[in-house]
Amino acid sequence: MAKPIEFYFDFSSPYAYLASEKIEAIATKYGRTVAYKPILLGAILKTLGGAPLSEIPLKGPYSKLDMERSARYLGVKLALPTPFPIATLTAARGLLWLQSQGSAKAVSWVHKVFRAYFVDGKNVSEPQVLAELASEMGIDAAALAAGCQEQPIKDRLKALTDEALARGVFGAPFVFIDDEPFWGADRLPQIERTLERGPI
């Protein structure tokens, strides 16, 4: 059994959202699954001394144009939201709680939260918004909210962020295929080539 594709991401990353809309189809095509690993990119950038993309001179404005063009190129819906970026702690913990329960809805949560933010412009940093999304999916919103406060869930998010940093993750999406790293939605063609024929 081939190793799952590891997909490190922050719910606030537009490029991670774009890649999340494509990665499962690619994985399935080559007999793989996707292990979604939420991290707090803000904490990583703080550790590394980097700035959020949107705040970097010239690169910030260009990146907006590039995100929108890349979405059209990939055929993925995108409406850049405000506020941006947002705190994604609770959405990430929600995913980890669903994963810890062995919930079949964990993967759907990834897409539900991403689309709520990047298509519908809902502020997914707000617990109330997340509760509504959970309810729409038939997830017990109160149980999810309680799960997000469990210490093992909190610890898991911190551990994943530390793990990512230790593996060299400095942005999102950051994908590993059999320990080989790929940064960015624009590496999807190289990811697919690697899955098809082995290391490039």
Add this chain to the structure above:
Amino acid sequence: MAKPIEFYFDFSSPYAYLASEKIEAIATKYGRTVAYKPILLGAILKTLGGAPLSEIPLKGPYSKLDMERSARYLGVKLALPTPFPIATLTAARGLLWLQSQGSAKAVSWVHKVFRAYFVDGKNVSEPQVLAELASEMGIDAAALAAGCQEQPIKDRLKALTDEALARGVFGAPFVFIDDEPFWGADRLPQIERTLERGPI
């Protein structure tokens, strides 16, 4: 007559080298030419407060792996050189002097210098190395060296660097198609799509 594709680059950029090996074939396919515009990326990064890619924590080491993998993916020869990065002032002025002479060898100079550095590991910051390359191409090396010292050539390089900054250039390669910007060798597929069908 369609506008030339504008290709801003620094001779020290591996990704600009990779793109330079592909851009003319793409341009020709869609009835365009390439206007090579050398700039001093170091000066731009200094103005913006950015660091050279190789010096950024985690991103630096990853970028080496990515450059080598991207070269294999594109089918372009690459041997990351030392020292890196280097001063590209003279190589850039040499190109501008050739262009100012209307030399048919200006485009060949781009490829000659890039390949000398990124394939053969020659230090193209050294005037002696550039003189040897010129001689191999049948260019009068003494005339080229003198041309690099002409004030209008020096001014032209500064003006191009200022022009690039004014147009939002913060890295290399930076390509404009009819004023639409594309940053990075990894945007070649979007560049080709744009040339084929218009704005994405």
